[in-house]
Amino acid sequence: MTVLEVNALSHRYGNATVVEMPAWSVAAGEPWLLLGASGSGKTTLLHCLAGILVPTQGSVKVGGTELGSLHGSALDRFRGRHIGLLPQRLHLIDCLNVIDNLLLAQYAAGLPRDAAAARGALEALGLAGRAHERPHRLSFGQQQRVALARALINRPTLVLADEPTSNLDDGNCAAALDLLLDQAGRSGAALVIATHDQRVKGRIERRVELTGGMAVPA
Amino acid sequence: MNLFTLAIAYLRSRLLASVLQVLLLAIGLAAIVVMLLVSTQLADRVERDTRGIDLVVGAKGSPLQLVLSSVFHVDSPTGNIPYAEAMKLSRHPLVKKAIPLALGDTWRGYRIVGTEHALVEHYGASLATGRLWSAQMQAVVGAEAARAGGAGGAPLKLGDTIIGSHGLVDGGEAHDEHPYEVVGILAPTGGVIDRLVLVSVETVWDVHPLPPAAAAAPGSPAAAAPVPAAGAAPARDDGHGHAGHSHARPAAKAGAKPHSHSHSHSHAHDHPHDDAAVAGSPGGDVAGADGSTKPAPGRELTALLIQYSSPMAAAQLPRLVNSATAMQAASPAAESVRLNRLVGVGVETLRVFAWVLLVAAGLALFISLYGALSERSRDLAMLRVLGARRGSLLLLLLLEGLLLCAAGGAIGLLAGHALTEWLGRSVPALSQWALTGWTFAPGEGWLVALALLIGAFASMLPAVLAYRTDIAKVLARG
Numbered sequence: 001m002t003v004l005e006v007n008a009l010s011h012r013y014g015n016a017t018v019v020e021m022p023a024w025s026v027a028a029g030e031p032w033l034l035l036g037a038s039g040s041g042k043t044t045l046l047h048c049l050a051g052i053l054v055p056t057q058g059s060v061k062v063g064g065t066e067l068g069s070l071h072g073s074a075l076d077r078f079r080g081r082h083i084g085l086l087p088q089r090l091h092l093i094d095c096l097n098v099i100d101n102l103l104l105a106q107y108a109a110g111l112p113r114d115a116a117a118a119r120g121a122l123e124a125l126g127l128a129g130r131a132h133e134r135p136h137r138l139s140f141g142q143q144q145r146v147a148l149a150r151a152l153i154n155r156p157t158l159v160l161a162d163e164p165t166s167n168l169d170d171g172n173c174a175a176a177l178d179l180l181l182d183q184a185g186r187s188g189a190a191l192v193i194a195t196h197d198q199r200v201k202g203r204i205e206r207r208v209e210l211t212g213g214m215a216v217p218a
Numbered sequence: 219m220n221l222f223t224l225a226i227a228y229l230r231s232r233l234l235a236s237v238l239q240v241l242l243l244a245i246g247l248a249a250i251v252v253m254l255l256v257s258t259q260l261a262d263r264v265e266r267d268t269r270g271i272d273l274v275v276g277a278k279g280s281p282l283q284l285v286l287s288s289v290f291h292v293d294s295p296t297g298n299i300p301y302a303e304a305m306k307l308s309r310h311p312l313v314k315k316a317i318p319l320a321l322g323d324t325w326r327g328y329r330i331v332g333t334e335h336a337l338v339e340h341y342g343a344s345l346a347t348g349r350l351w352s353a354q355m356q357a358v359v360g361a362e363a364a365r366a367g368g369a370g371g372a373p374l375k376l377g378d379t380i381i382g383s384h385g386l387v388d389g390g391e392a393h394d395e396h397p398y399e400v401v402g403i404l405a406p407t408g409g410v411i412d413r414l415v416l417v418s419v420e421t422v423w424d425v426h427p428l429p430p431a432a433a434a435a436p437g438s439p440a441a442a443a444p445v446p447a448a449g450a451a452p453a454r455d456d457g458h459g460h461a462g463h464s465h466a467r468p469a470a471k472a473g474a475k476p477h478s479h480s481h482s483h484s485h486a487h488d489h490p491h492d493d494a495a496v497a498g499s500p501g502g503d504v505a506g507a508d509g510s511t512k513p514a515p516g517r518e519l520t521a522l523l524i525q526y527s528s529p530m531a532a533a534q535l536p537r538l539v540n541s542a543t544a545m546q547a548a549s550p551a552a553e554s555v556r557l558n559r560l561v562g563v564g565v566e567t568l569r570v571f572a573w574v575l576l577v578a579a580g581l582a583l584f585i586s587l588y589g590a591l592s593e594r595s596r597d598l599a600m601l602r603v604l605g606a607r608r609g610s611l612l613l614l615l616l617l618e619g620l621l622l623c624a625a626g627g628a629i630g631l632l633a634g635h636a637l638t639e640w641l642g643r644s645v646p647a648l649s650q651w652a653l654t655g656w657t658f659a660p661g662e663g664w665l666v667a668l669a670l671l672i673g674a675f676a677s678m679l680p681a682v683l684a685y686r687t688d689i690a691k692v693l694a695r696g
Contacts, residue, residue: 043694052603053690073607080605087693091600095231096224103219109605113219150604 001028002064003157003190004049009058011044019045021058021215024208026190028157031181033201034194036210042194045215046160049192051079063157080109084151084189086161086180090143092135098122098146099131105150121149125179141172148179152187159184161193165200173199221610225617228594235586236622242582243626243672244633246575247665251634252641253568254659256648263651264290264557267410268550270340272532275299275307275539276521281548282556288319288521289550291329291410292651294386295321298518299545307522307543312535314527315340320422321520323382323393328363330382330398330415332422338404340523341411348376348402351418357398358416361406362652374400380415382425396425413652423517576672579626583619583676591680599689611684619677620670627669631662 004026011019019041026032036042047053049060051067060067063082070078092101102118122128125145135143144164151159161180165173177200184191193200201207208217229236267289276284277297286293301318308316317340320332331337335350338358351358357380364374374380379397398417406412524547526532532549539547598611639655641648 044690047690047693050603052693073609076602076605076607079603085603087600087603089596091596091603091693093227093597093600095227096219100219100223100227104224104601105604107219108601108610154605 002026003028003030003062004192005059005061006049007059007061009045009048009055009060011041011048011053011055011057017213019048019210019213019215021045021208024215024217026158026192028190029185029188030206031184031191031204032193033204033207034192034210034215035196035201035207036194036215037196040196040210041213041215042196042210043162045210046085046162046192046194049158050083050085050160051075052085077110080105081111081154082156082158084154084156084159086144086147086151086159086164088163088166090135090147092143092147092150094134094136097132097134098127098138101135101146102150102153105153109154111154118149118153121153122146124183125149140167141176144176145179148183152183152189155187156189159189159191161191163195163197164193165195165197170199173197177203221614221617225614225621228614229618229621232586232590239579239583239586239622240626240629242575243579243623243669244630246572246579247627247630247669248633248637249568249572249575250665251631251659251662252638253565253572254661254665255634255638255655255657256641256653257565258659259653259657260561260651261558263409264554266408268554270525271523271550272526273524273535273539274521274548274550275304275524275545276548278544278546281546282553284521284546284548285550285553286557287321288523289410290651291331291414295520296546298520299522301517301519303543303545304519304522307539307545308524310535310538312527312531313524315525317523318419318519319521319523320419320518321386322422322426323384324386325363325380325382325398325415326366328360328366328413328415329386330357330417330422332417332419334419337416337523338411341407341409343404343407343409343411346403346405348400350402351416351421352401354418354421354424355396355398356401356417356421358402358404359400360404360412360414360416362412363415364400364403374403376400376403382415393425408652419519576668580672580676583622583673584679587615587619587677587680588683591683594684595687595692598684598687599692602687602689603693608685608687611687612681615681615684616674616677619673619681621673623669623673623676627666630669631665 002025004024006021006024008023009019009021010017034042034045044053048055049062051060051062051070054068062078065078065082067075067078093104096104099115099118099122102121103113103115106113106118119128119131122131125148127142127145127149130138130142130146135146138146151161159180164180165176168176180191180193181203193204206217208215268285271289274285274288276288276295277299279296283293284296287295304316304318307313308318315336317334317336318332319337321329322332323330338350343360345358346361348358359374359380367374378400380400381397382393384391384393398415398421404411524535526535536547536549539545601611601614602608635655637655638653642651642653642655
């Protein structure tokens with residue numbers, strides 16, 4: 001089953017084309033890498049895939065739904081329920097404790113608050129004891145796991161991770177990658193990891209190379 | 219987890235700023251509430267206490283002071299007026315009703331007023347228990363004064379004795395030798411009479427013997443005036459046993475004659491045994507008292523409360539009093555307006571101050587929400603990524619502003635009432651006005667609306683900016 005389908009996508013800021021992607025298709029449960037140097041347009045492409053940016057041209061379909069056909073709050077809702085984003089800077093809500101961060105994701109997506117599911121997700125990531133701590137009191141690794149749990153809590157079909165390993169040493173890099181692959185695999189979500197981290201390359205076969213703003217699936 | 223709890227979480231995350239904003243707003247609102255409560259209660263009180271009193275006649279001096287002392291019982295009197303002259307005026311055809319007041323003593327800060335039964339009637343008071351005074355040294359106590367206490371803090375009851383102290387402020391010399399017997403207690407009226415201790419005019423005279431100089435000043439114009447007045451009731455005068463009466467009095471009270479005049483004039487029908495009580499009063503028999511042959515020099519009143527018999531009186535009577543007598547006439551209505559103007563300056567200052575506080579509170583709220591916006595932009599963008607609508611962000615920011623202002627409003631209202639109650643209890647100058655925080659002033663509902671409006675206004679721009687957050691830009695910035 002195809003989870004993500006990109007067709008003739010291009011995005012421009014002013015006259016400068018930032019990113020172009022002729023065609024791409026991702027099936028359910030597949031992990032992919034989105035490789036490119038800093039400033040190559042990875043984040044822009046990721047935002048287009050997440051429905052955060054509306055591409056200047058072309059189409060992005062997630063789970064069969066054309067993102068361009070959704071507007072305003074319908075797009076927000078769709079994103080909240082079907083796409084999980086793990087931002088590079090995590091962006092946990094610091095005035096809420098860990099479990100409330102997960103419940104917030106359910107609330108924002110317009111889903112019923114399921115505290116049991118949230119606790120289960122934390123337990124699976126070894127964070128059961130930190131449920132009532134504020135994010136800033138956790139280590140970066142722990143915070144990243146909370147952000148991952150948040151990205152997965154609504155069982156999205158597509159998970160997008162932006163530079164998940166850039167701040168980690170080798171050991172933690174491998175562990176984080178394991179966790180991402182494992183968790184995405186368990187929930188059956190397609191996973192796209194945008195990175196310029198050479199250490200990640202060996203782990204995932206499928207990849208898109210971004211050079212000079214042109215994204216070509218390899 | 220919902221917008222409400224999220225808003226609370228954000229407010230708590232900047233607790234100090236939140237508390238400051240709430241306080242700022244609360245102080246401003248409390249000031250307005252106090253102002254509203256005090257001014258409406260004072261206006262009410264003034265309206266109620268001056269109702270039916272067209273003119274106050276008293277000694278020359280400040281007319282405002284005369285009205286304050288004789289109608290509201292809050293200031294010291296301007297002086298005394300000759301009794302006979304007052305009586306003469308009270309029989310003027312333009313006077314429908316004239317109630318004499320003789321002030322001078324207090325009991326625990328409550329004024330002892332020598333007057334007639336007509337005063338009770340005038341204020342629409344009724345007896346809760348007991349009866350009106352019918353003899354000297356008998357007192358009828360207003361509801362509030364009675365509540366304040368007999369021995370050991372218990373309310374006064376019939377048969378208790380109270381001892382007045384000299385002067386209208388607490389701490390005067392006690393008249394130990396002149397205890398009053400409580401014969402009646404009035405039901406509460408909400409008016410000034412609740413705070414008075416009423417006795418007969420004669421009682422006040424008895425407690426305050428005239429100094430010999432005053433008693434022996436028949437040549438003064440004030441003392442000369444009474445002659446025709448006293449002569450107006452010759453039949454009744456003659457009917458009384460003057461000899462026995464005046465002989466029972468001390469020399470210093472040689473002016474007993476007018477007393478017996480007034481007595482027969484206005485009270486003879488209700489308490490014919492008055493004389494017996496006077497005769498039995500301490501002081502003993504002093505020879506040489508010649509009150510029976512001389513007409514009433516020196517007996518005095520503090521003021522006369524007058525109701526006109528016709529609208530024409532308003533034009534004539536004050537002029538008559540002010541020009542043709544040594545007394546002055548003051549209109550409670552006019553003096554109340556003057557009082558309002560005087561107090562108005564202070565109230566106006568307080569009002570401006572309160573509004574400045576409110577504007578400052580709104581501004582502080584705006585600055586705080588607006589300032590926090592840039593550091594919150596990532597949170598807001600993340601909320602959108604998680605599925606929240608633009609409208610939810612708008613609501614979140616509005617909700618934060620409104621919650622702060624609702625809290626400020628509630629605390630402000632509560633504090634305003636508490637402060638008013640406290641002022642009423644502990645500021646002596648205000649306690650005489652029977653201020654209370656246990657009531658609502660019209661317009662307080664608007665204050666709540668105003669508080670919320672400030673919240674909405676202050677958070678509007680930040681909310682709109684939150685609504686417009688460009689999530690891609692914010693997230694790309696990292």
